[in-house]
Amino acid sequence: MLTGAGLVAGYTRGHPVLSGVDVEVRPGEVLGMAGPSGCGKSTLARVLTLLLAPWAGEVRLDGAPVRRFRHAAPREQRTAVGVVFQQPRLSVDPRFTLREVVAEPMLASGRAGDVADRVDELADQVGLTAELLRRRPHEVSDGQLQRACLARALSLRPRYLVCDEMTAMLDASTTAALVRVVNAHVESTGAGVLAISHDDSLLGVWADRVMRLAP
Amino acid sequence: MTTTAREPRQAPLGAATPLLSVDRLSVRFLLGRGGRRGEVRAVTDASFDLRPGQLLTLVGESGCGKSVLASALLGLLPGNAQLRGTATLSTQDGGRVELLSAPESVLAGRVRGRLVGLVPQSSATHLTPVRTARSQLLEAVRALRPGLDDPAGLVDHLAERVGLEPAVLDRYPHELSGGTAQRVAVALALAGDPPVVLADEPTTGLDRPLVDRTVDLLAGLAEEGRAVLMITHDLAAARGVATDVAVMYASRLVEIGPAGRVFDDPWHPYTAGLLAALPEGGFTPIPGHPPELTALPDGCAFAPRCALLGARDERCTGRPELVRHDDRMVACRRPC
Numbered sequence: 131m132l133t134g135a136g137l138v139a140g141y142t143r144g145h146p147v148l149s150g151v152d153v154e155v156r157p158g159e160v161l162g163m164a165g166p167s168g169c170g171k172s173t174l175a176r177v178l179t180l181l182l183a184p185w186a187g188e189v190r191l192d193g194a195p196v197r198r199f200r201h202a203a204p205r206e207q208r209t210a211v212g213v214v215f216q217q218p219r220l221s222v223d224p225r226f227t228l229r230e231v232v233a234e235p236m237l238a239s240g241r242a243g244d245v246a247d248r249v250d251e252l253a254d255q256v257g258l259t260a261e262l263l264r265r266r267p268h269e270v271s272d273g274q275l276q277r278a279c280l281a282r283a284l285s286l287r288p289r290y291l292v293c294d295e296m297t298a299m300l301d302a303s304t305t306a307a308l309v310r311v312v313n314a315h316v317e318s319t320g321a322g323v324l325a326i327s328h329d330d331s332l333l334g335v336w337a338d339r340v341m342r343l344a345p
Numbered sequence: 346m347t348t349t350a351r352e353p354r355q356a357p358l359g360a361a362t363p364l365l366s367v368d369r370l371s372v373r374f375l376l377g378r379g380g381r382r383g384e385v386r387a388v389t390d391a392s393f394d395l396r397p398g399q400l401l402t403l404v405g406e407s408g409c410g411k412s413v414l415a416s417a418l419l420g421l422l423p424g425n426a427q428l429r430g431t432a433t434l435s436t437q438d439g440g441r442v443e444l445l446s447a448p449e450s451v452l453a454g455r456v457r458g459r460l461v462g463l464v465p466q467s468s469a470t471h472l473t474p475v476r477t478a479r480s481q482l483l484e485a486v487r488a489l490r491p492g493l494d495d496p497a498g499l500v501d502h503l504a505e506r507v508g509l510e511p512a513v514l515d516r517y518p519h520e521l522s523g524g525t526a527q528r529v530a531v532a533l534a535l536a537g538d539p540p541v542v543l544a545d546e547p548t549t550g551l552d553r554p555l556v557d558r559t560v561d562l563l564a565g566l567a568e569e570g571r572a573v574l575m576i577t578h579d580l581a582a583a584r585g586v587a588t589d590v591a592v593m594y595a596s597r598l599v600e601i602g603p604a605g606r607v608f609d610d611p612w613h614p615y616t617a618g619l620l621a622a623l624p625e626g627g628f629t630p631i632p633g634h635p636p637e638l639t640a641l642p643d644g645c646a647f648a649p650r651c652a653l654l655g656a657r658d659e660r661c662t663g664r665p666e667l668v669r670h671d672d673r674m675v676a677c678r679r680p681c
Contacts, residue, residue: 167523167552216550257634271408274634298550301406301578302622307630328552331581331624 131156132178132211132290132322136187139170139177146185147173153341155290155322160313162337163326169345171326172216175294178324179213192289209239212288216295218275222267228278229253229263235285252281256311273304280308284315291315292324297332309336362435363394364541364572365418365461370430370445372410372417376639385638387413389596390430392667395541395574400567402575402583402604404619405593406635411576412466414593415543418444419463420452434460437540458489462534464544464563469526472518478529479514482536489537503532507562524555531562542566544575548582560586580623584608592616595636595646602673612675614653645678653679 132155140146147170155161155178165171176182177189183199190196191207198204215221222231232252233245253263256277267275276296283291293312297305309332315321327333333340370391376382387410395401403411416422418432432444434456442456457463465471473481479500486496486503493499504514507528518526527547534542544563548556556579564586567573577583583590587604592613600613611617618631633650636642648654648661667676 167555259634271406273407299407302580302619302626303406303631305630306622306624306628309628310630329581329624330553335624335628 131190131192132324133190134174134178134184134187135190137174137177137184137189138186139173139182139184141173148177148184150187151343153178153324155324157289157322158316158320159338160316160323160325160336162333162340163324163343164328164330164333164340165343166345167328169343171343172294174343175213175292175324175326178290179211179292180208181213205239209235209286210289212283212286212291214276214279214283214291214293214296216298218272218279218299219267221279222275224267227264227266228258228270228275231267231278232263232281232285235282239286241286248285249281252285255284255314256281257307272299273301276300276304276308280311284311287319288321289319290322290324292326294326295328296325297327297329305332363396365395365432365434365574367394367418367432368392368430370414370417370432371428372413372422373427373429374423375425375427383639386596386641387426387638388417389641390667391593391598392430393591393598393601395572397540397570397572398567399588400564400573400575400586401589401591402577402587403591403593404577404580404583407578408638409593409635410596410638411578411593412545415463415545415574415576418543419457419461420444420447420449434541436460458485458534458537458539460539461541461543462537462539464527464530464534464542464547466546466549468530468547469518469521469523471530472521472526474518477515477517478509478521482514482529482532485533485536499536503535506535507532508558523551524558527551527555527559528562531559531566535566540571542571542573544573546577547575548577548579556582557585580619592619595641596638597646597676598667598674599647599676600674601667602675606673612673613647613677614651614679615647618650618652645676 134151134153137148137151138146139148151174163171177184180196180199180203188195191210196207229249232249236245236248258277262270262274297308312323316323325337370388372388374385374387376384391414405411417428428445434442434444482500482503483496486499501511504511509528513525548559551559560582563573563575590604590607591598592600592615594615600607600616607616611620621627621629622631631650636646644663645661645665654661661678665676665678667674
């Protein structure tokens with residue numbers, strides 16, 4: 131279980147964006163998170179992916195408290211939570227090919243041995259062709275790049291996945307396709323998912339339960 | 346879901362002659378010097394009319410050529426773009442401007458902002474970060490209406506028109522929420538009182554209530570007699586307010602018609618596929634990928650993904666032309 135208890139977090143001293151949020155992402159379930167712009171959805175995503183240290187409160191990963199965040203977090207905890215952001219173009223290195231984008235977490239975590247096979251397997255899951263894997267971000271569409279970002283997030287077989295407005299930039303067909311990929315990952319690995327979206331009709335068909343964050 | 350619950354709007358019947366008439370517009374980008382590395386066919390033979398009171402939404406997947414079409418109409422394409430066809434804008438004094446062949450001086454001096462207003466994607470990044478919303482609106486009003494007695498009064502009027510609190514105008518862009526910045530952008534587009542408004546993905550990144558407010562605002566512009574072209578990949582947003590819808594796939598328009606009828610009974614299998622991919626439509630993605638705009642097939646570009654063909658195991662050869670049936674047009678060789 132990925133839990134946050136009494137989370138207080140923000141960016142400017144004295145102005146917390148989250149003030150005392152409790153959240154519980156259970157294995158094998160998709161927790162939807164809704165709320166208006168600016169209510170702290172993305173801040174909560176950053177705390178739960180260990181990218182932002184909360185000012186107060188505690189994050190626990192399968193029972194173990196997370197004591198350090200960002201680069202200081204132990205690798206075992208850092209790689210247990212995958213993340214897909216809203217804007218694929220802002221979340222990849224523009225100099226990488228899509229193959230390198232997908233392979234990077236495996237290389238960075240010392241699993242270079244099985245990279246080639248694993249990238250092909252992931253590309254197949256998310257629907258990227260070998261030809262697309264050879265391209266760089268400026269040569270593919272938003273939807274194709276977001277497919278690569280999802281493959282990257284799944285590359286280390288995370289026990290939890292945070293999708294922060296993963297489909298907000300995408301058309302209906304690509305949205306449905308990527309949600310299917312996430313659901314297949316949940317079914318095959320029992321991972322827990324936090325799906326952040328402002329689209330109630332999407333969460334209605336995707337999430338097992340929906341939590342609303344107040345502004 | 347307020348958006349889907351609303352009745353589809355209808356364009357006023359017998360609406361006047363088109364304000365904007367696009368005929369077989371094609372845009373190609375040559376890659377490498379002189380096209381040595383091939384070409385991107387971004388828009389192919391697009392034809393449509395835009396009348397006063399119409400809110401035409403152009404929908405399609407990202408990368409299908411929608412935004413290029415809008416940029417072409419405003420002369421905002423890069424130098425390696427090659428245009429073909431015509432886009433004729435009728436002016437109120439009975440004159441005509443041919444947008445594709447107009448020199449930059451005409452586009453800058455008469456068209457942009459004055460005859461055609463643009464609401465850009467991600468408005469916050471289009472505003473100058475170091476000046477307040479009011480100062481930018483005032484600059485636009487002074488530039489577009491030089492003879493006006495009371496430009497500050499018009500700024501207040503524009504703000505009221507788009508539902509902005511006067512106090513908000515004195516904020517800097519980083520102090521505006523996404524929805525408020527979008528309203529400032531609409532006010533800017535209206536500064537020159539243009540009869541035609543182009544909105545390029547005006548709702549991307551906004552949450553659902555803000556999407557509804559933005560599209561309602563655009564619908565209001567159509568209701569007061571302007572012609573609005575809204576480009577979007579958000580079918581749910583389009584559905585509530587559009588009078589007409591045009592569906593684009595792989596650089597071509599594949600279906601055009603009154604919004605209510607197209608959404609209720611799509612004729613083109615791609616339109617049907619998009620609607621079936623919506624959460625409330627079954628959430629089934631269209632299999633496969635759209636073709637590359639650098640390597641479009643000769644026949645129907647949708648054939649490899651077509652549900653009609655899959656079921657019947659038939660081949661669809663030859664390119665389907667956009668054919669008119671009453672008030673709708675569809676480019677599909679299957680009988681409808």
